[in-house]
Amino acid sequence: MPEKLRTILVCQGTGCISGGAGQLQEALSAELTLQKLNAVAEIKHTGCHGFCQRGPLVVIEPEGIFYTKVTQNDVPDILHSLRPGAPLVERLLYYDTVINQPIKSFHDVPFYYKQQRLVLRNCGVINPENIDDYLDAGGYKALRKALAMKPEEIIKEVKDSGLRGLGGAGFPTGRKWEAASQSPGNVKYIICNGDEGDPGAFQDRSVLEGDPHSVIEGMIIAGYAIGAHHGYAYVRNEYPFAVHRLGVAIEQARQRGYLGKNILGSKFNFDVEIFQGAGAFVCGESTALVLSIEGKRGMPRSLPRPRTTEVGLWGKPTVLNNVKTYANIPLIINNGAAWFASRGTEKSKGTAIFSLTGKVVNSGLIEVVMGTRLREIIFDIGGGIPGGRAFKAVQTGGPSGGCLPAEMLNMPVDFDSLTSAGSMMGSGGMVVMDQDTCMVDIARYFLDFTQRESCGQCIPCRIGTKQMFDILDSIIKGRGKPGDIDLLLELGHSIKESSLCALGQSAPNPVLSTIRYFRDEYEAHIFEGHCPAGVCTHCL
Amino acid sequence: MDANLIETGTKEILSTHGKGHNKLVPILLDIQESFGYLPENSVRQVSDFLNVRIGQVYSVASFYKRFQLTPIGKRRVTVCRGTACHIRGAPQIVTEIENTIHLKEGETSADLEYTLETVACIGCCALAPVITVNKAVYGAMTPRTAKELFNDSSRGDKNA
Numbered sequence: 001m002p003e004k005l006r007t008i009l010v011c012q013g014t015g016c017i018s019g020g021a022g023q024l025q026e027a028l029s030a031e032l033t034l035q036k037l038n039a040v041a042e043i044k045h046t047g048c049h050g051f052c053q054r055g056p057l058v059v060i061e062p063e064g065i066f067y068t069k070v071t072q073n074d075v076p077d078i079l080h081s082l083r084p085g086a087p088l089v090e091r092l093l094y095y096d097t098v099i100n101q102p103i104k105s106f107h108d109v110p111f112y113y114k115q116q117r118l119v120l121r122n123c124g125v126i127n128p129e130n131i132d133d134y135l136d137a138g139g140y141k142a143l144r145k146a147l148a149m150k151p152e153e154i155i156k157e158v159k160d161s162g163l164r165g166l167g168g169a170g171f172p173t174g175r176k177w178e179a180a181s182q183s184p185g186n187v188k189y190i191i192c193n194g195d196e197g198d199p200g201a202f203q204d205r206s207v208l209e210g211d212p213h214s215v216i217e218g219m220i221i222a223g224y225a226i227g228a229h230h231g232y233a234y235v236r237n238e239y240p241f242a243v244h245r246l247g248v249a250i251e252q253a254r255q256r257g258y259l260g261k262n263i264l265g266s267k268f269n270f271d272v273e274i275f276q277g278a279g280a281f282v283c284g285e286s287t288a289l290v291l292s293i294e295g296k297r298g299m300p301r302s303l304p305r306p307r308t309t310e311v312g313l314w315g316k317p318t319v320l321n322n323v324k325t326y327a328n329i330p331l332i333i334n335n336g337a338a339w340f341a342s343r344g345t346e347k348s349k350g351t352a353i354f355s356l357t358g359k360v361v362n363s364g365l366i367e368v369v370m371g372t373r374l375r376e377i378i379f380d381i382g383g384g385i386p387g388g389r390a391f392k393a394v395q396t397g398g399p400s401g402g403c404l405p406a407e408m409l410n411m412p413v414d415f416d417s418l419t420s421a422g423s424m425m426g427s428g429g430m431v432v433m434d435q436d437t438c439m440v441d442i443a444r445y446f447l448d449f450t451q452r453e454s455c456g457q458c459i460p461c462r463i464g465t466k467q468m469f470d471i472l473d474s475i476i477k478g479r480g481k482p483g484d485i486d487l488l489l490e491l492g493h494s495i496k497e498s499s500l501c502a503l504g505q506s507a508p509n510p511v512l513s514t515i516r517y518f519r520d521e522y523e524a525h526i527f528e529g530h531c532p533a534g535v536c537t538h539c540l
Numbered sequence: 541m542d543a544n545l546i547e548t549g550t551k552e553i554l555s556t557h558g559k560g561h562n563k564l565v566p567i568l569l570d571i572q573e574s575f576g577y578l579p580e581n582s583v584r585q586v587s588d589f590l591n592v593r594i595g596q597v598y599s600v601a602s603f604y605k606r607f608q609l610t611p612i613g614k615r616r617v618t619v620c621r622g623t624a625c626h627i628r629g630a631p632q633i634v635t636e637i638e639n640t641i642h643l644k645e646g647e648t649s650a651d652l653e654y655t656l657e658t659v660a661c662i663g664c665c666a667l668a669p670v671i672t673v674n675k676a677v678y679g680a681m682t683p684r685t686a687k688e689l690f691n692d693s694s695r696g697d698k699n700a
């Protein structure tokens with residue numbers, strides 16, 4: 001057995017790249033040759049390993065030695081540590097302040113060991129630009145298995161798994177596929193929604209950057225299940241690395257016969273092309289996204305609108321799912337519906353992926369089983385609030401979601417619990433706020449976003465969100481009036497009920513949830529001219 | 541920018557695309573990337589090429605935030621105002637940069653040196669607050685480091 005061997009994994013997610021991971025990897029390669037260690041170790045770049053805040057990250061396998069905040073200056077020491085008997089580079093290890101000890105392997109770092117990484121199984125582990133890495137990790141096995149099944153068997157498997165769409169709304173994936181497969185017509189489409197426009201969310205980007213083949217494999221299986229031969233991967237133009245790596249993956253999949261004509265000898269044809277979004281939050285809405293691919297303004301269709309599964313792209317039946325939803329499909333086909341359904345809560349199966357950010361010690365990309373409590377996510381994985389400050393709220397679901405207070409920390413995280421608490425799963429942003437965050441300012445912040453992003457087609461959304469924004473703006477500037485809170489509630493409820501699409505229907509959530517849980521902060525601004533968090537400079 | 545350069549550049553871009561209506565956004569993205577904005581003559585060429593009314597091209601161009609109809613500066617400074625950046629102080633960073641390079645959000649300097657804009661989220665939330673200068677990303681900014689970045693103009697060129 002050859003002595004090689006250590007693999008030095010250098011995270012090349014967007015976070016680590018902006019910290020200099022590209023130059024770091026070049027320096028590692030040069031030094032490896034210089035120290036004549038090429039026979040001992042190989043260097044591999046990976047997608048996002050998750051712990052973005054501590055980046056650039058370097059992992060040395062097979063031990064899982066975990067070096068954080070690595071710079072080019074650390075390169076000689078890291079390579080020296082590979083020699084027999086040489087010590088680890090202790091200064092780069094993660095230091096656990098609870099046990100007051102450095103931790104050697106990332107498996108033992110609290111940020112990781114409380115997670116269950118299923119969708120993210122390959123992120124940070126394989127080289128996303130090398131299809132052989134994906135194949136070695138069991139890639140495209142599910143496709144092979146699926147092509148030997150009948151389409152209706154696949155749909156049944158996905159239905160039985162209980163998988164729900166991970167783009168935000170949580171519609172059952174199997175039912176969506178079934179509807180599209182039963183819609184008449186020979187031409188159908190598959191669309192992957194990677195138009196991750198929520199501020200504070202980056203998990204779709206990370207999956208596309210770290211494991212693009214899993215998404216492609218899911219799309220091909222979906223195509224086979226509903227009888228579609230063409231797929232579009234809609235990715236934000238703001239995500240250049242995701243676009244690049246997905247493009248490389250599609251090309252490699254074509255060369256190996258996983259995409260194109262007569263896939264793996266099955267007579268099934270399917271291909272995927274990338275469509276770059278040009279920056280419009282409302283294009284996350286399915287009918288708007290479809291129009292945008294058709295070369296039009298991305299404005300949701302008016303009501304009553306047929307389902308996209310009946311009349312979608314170019315008027316044809318279309319299945320549109322989120323990036324993470326497709327990445328789950330190979331897992332379900334390989335392991336079976338029962339395996340998948342054994343994870344999670346009664347109505348939310350599998351895992352949820354969050355971008356954990358804000359006022360939290362450990363920021364990054366995390367994956368937990370549905371039903372994990374907010375407290376475990378924020379305090380065990382996230383390490384709590386930095387600087388000894390007090391937790392105030394956690395915002396989930398971006399501009400469509402809400403802010404939940406400390407009393408809700410024991411709530412299990414799943415689609416239905418979040419919705420009943422006045423927030424939502426949304427695309428999976430989770431922003432932690434401490435005592436220094438003003439909840440009225442946050443509400444104003446989100447309304448500023450939604451009223452900028454409103455497509456302007458329907459009046460409740462276009463004018464209503466602007467009115468709400470103006471009221472919030474006057475409150476934080478110390479010009480709030482008695483009655484403003486009631487007016488916000490009234491506006492919020494009518495916008496929710498009468499807007500044309502999910503953007504408007506959910507836009508009031510940040511305001512309604514902050515009034516529900518933090519009404520005293522609104523009152524302090526309005527009646528005392530005082531901002532309890534000390535954020536609003538006109539109310540100090 | 542030289543009118544001939546724009547015409548030949550646009551022609552080159554068009555030659556790499558097919559003629560379907562679904563090519564409109566991809567073509568405009570390429571033009572935006574090449575010239576930093578959508579020159580009027582390019583828009584005319586696109587309209588002819590795709591046989592789409594010029595008003596239709598502008599209707600699409602004005603809808604998506606990526607597209608600009610006027611030239612932008614050599615250094616495109618983008619401040620992220622995503623949620624994580626917001627609560628970690630992005631508004632103060634915008635103000636500091638506005639005062640340092642003497643531009644308001646959305647403006648381009650007369651000498652086309654700088655454009656200052658904000659963006660909803662660039663997805664580097666763990667590094668908040670974040671700004672980008674062209675393609676270079678700067679994380680964990682404070683008003684002071686932001687000011688230093690633009691006072692020391694050579695740094696603003698990283699990977700530019």
